[in-house]
Amino acid sequence: MARIEERLVTMIEPAVAALGFELWGVEFVRAGKHSTLRVYIDHENGISVNDCADVSYQVSALLDVEDPINSEYFLEVSSPGMERPFFSAAQMQDYVGETVAVELTMAQQNKRKFKGVIKAVDGSSVDFEVEGEPMTVNYSTVKKAHLVPQLN
Structure with a gap:
């Protein structure tokens, strides 16, 4: 997470928690006068x-x-x-067995972007199954990651 997001x-x-919600995450997308601060609850x-x-x-104030x-x-x-x-890697813990789309800051096992099933989370380390092969990633190398919904 970038420094500004960590400060935010x-x-x-505390303000989000006081209202009874969990702060899931914060993204600040810079785009000049059209920058966006996304707060996920x-x-x-x-x-x-x-x-x-x-x-x-509350957050605006x-x-x-x-x-x-x-x-x-x-x-x-x-x-x-x-x-x-x-x-964070900790957020992935509740989604073991689910498919996630991941983009890394640098290629690992010749992959920078991939979809994989979360197999295990241990601290900042996440084990995936990608195209039938195991892959372990340190969360600090993850640029973006999101759940891939399975619609039945």
Whole structure:
């Protein structure tokens, strides 16, 4: 996770928790005047539009006071959704046996992008099965990862 996202998580997490939600992750996508701060929240009973609005109101007020981003941006608050992005190896623990799309910062076993089944998570190490072959990845080398929903 980039430095700005780490600072934002530290700043936002208590406010989100106080509202009864889990802060799943934060993404800051730089695009000049069209930059976007995405805040993903989760709850065991799901997330409604009103939940997102409540969190947006609290987080927006907090960001106005703290002013951690020195450029214009849009704030988006949502659930992680069906294609749940992962922000840590620990988040993958509950998804062992599920298929994940992964993009690495550098190729490993001649793959930079792949889809694989999570076999095990041990600390920051994630074991996948990719095209029938085992592959172990240290989460620090993951650029992006998200769940691949299985629609039956």
